[in-house]
Amino acid sequence: MTALTFVEKLRDLVDGVDVVLSDIWGVVHNGLEAFPEACEALHTFRARGGAVILITNAPRPADSVQRQLRKMGIADETYDAIVSSGDLTRHFVAGHPGKKMFWLGPERDNSIYRGLDPVLAPLEQADYIVCTGLFDDETESAEDYRGMMLKARERKLTLICANPDIVVERGDRLIYCAGAIAELYRELGGEVIFYGKPHRPIYERAMELAAERHSHPIELNRVLAIGDSVRTDLAGAHGFGIDCLFVTRGIHSEEFEGIDQLDPASVKELFGHPPKALTRELRW
Missing domain, CATH: 3.40.50.1000 (HAD superfamily/HAD-like)
Incomplete structure (x- = not known):
């Protein structure tokens, strides 16, 4: 080298x-x-x-x-x-019509399912999770979701990670992304499908x-x-x-x-x- x-x-x-x-x-x-x-x-x-x-x-x-x-x-x-x-995540959602999806992420990411008409459901009723990020990436970290991820693992839900990044720049700061939650879920024994680099x-x-x-x-x-x-x-x-x-x-x-x-x-x-x-x- x-x-x-x-x-x-x-x-x-x-x-x-x-x-x-x-x-x-x-x-x-x-x-x-x-x-x-x-x-x-x-x-x-x-x-x-x-x-x-x-x-x-x-x-x-x-x-x-x-x-x-x-x-x-x-x-x-x-x-x-x-x-x-x-886009790749949207292909997954489109390929699972009728399945109930729990969407985990900020409201600004709602274009992820625009035009797909998925069945949105609370975690307790969902068939799978789509994670686009944290609800509030200005103040939260993945650890704030440990309890939620433990409940998801108990239900053996698959988590679709729509952004494998752990952190990303926002101006001069680093903020957490969906990948941080996905890696936590994987560490807890949950199944994760990653779309993206x-x-x-x-x-x-x-x-x-x-x-x-x-x-x-x-x-x-x-x-x-x-x-x-x-x-x-x-x-x-x-x-x-x-x-x-x-x-x-x-x-x-x-x-x-x-x-x-x-x-x-x-x-x-x-x-x-x-x-x-x-x-x-x-x-x-």
Whole structure:
């Protein structure tokens, strides 16, 4: 294993790359404001003939994600398509008509079942759980749901995790996501189905859309993933067999503060399977 250094520009890594699969939260914005240079980098890659597919663990349909990006001033021309864990979760719900669903998450995520007409039910009557997040991610943590998860385990309910992230940036803070509750439920012995990174379905769907943009299948050695999470972005890229550019300004920023190069031992400790390169923030 070799040392890792920081690269300053995306353009130094994309010779021979046809497709970029980019994370959104932590790479393109921080939940409150867009990163203009990152958006410009993706737009420039597209202008040179590449395809950009945004892949996100957002527990909402792609059109809802797009509306959020537009509100932040992120132009549609920045990317070709969006694949969200919310869309994959919707496929599960659509495939279980008539089953009673307990929805665990904030009201803002109600687009997860828009147009599906699921049978919403309290936990005591539900056939399964869909978790999009915490009811109040500003004040709560997964531990606040331990009692609820113990009751769910007693009923042997399957929990569908619509966002495998444990934490995500919101401005300069980290807030808990659905993945934190899902991991607690799994530790308690509950059954969990995860949709989103690092699991294969979201990458497979992204590659289908990339192939449509290029009008032919794309070889994996011509794909570059970009993300800021070791657990989801890097692990997902490695598991799918593609290179990853790791952005350190996101949820791991404190671990990389003041570091210009990582020796092999540090690479192994921080990453396990190393990324192709590191960058502090995405820019062309």
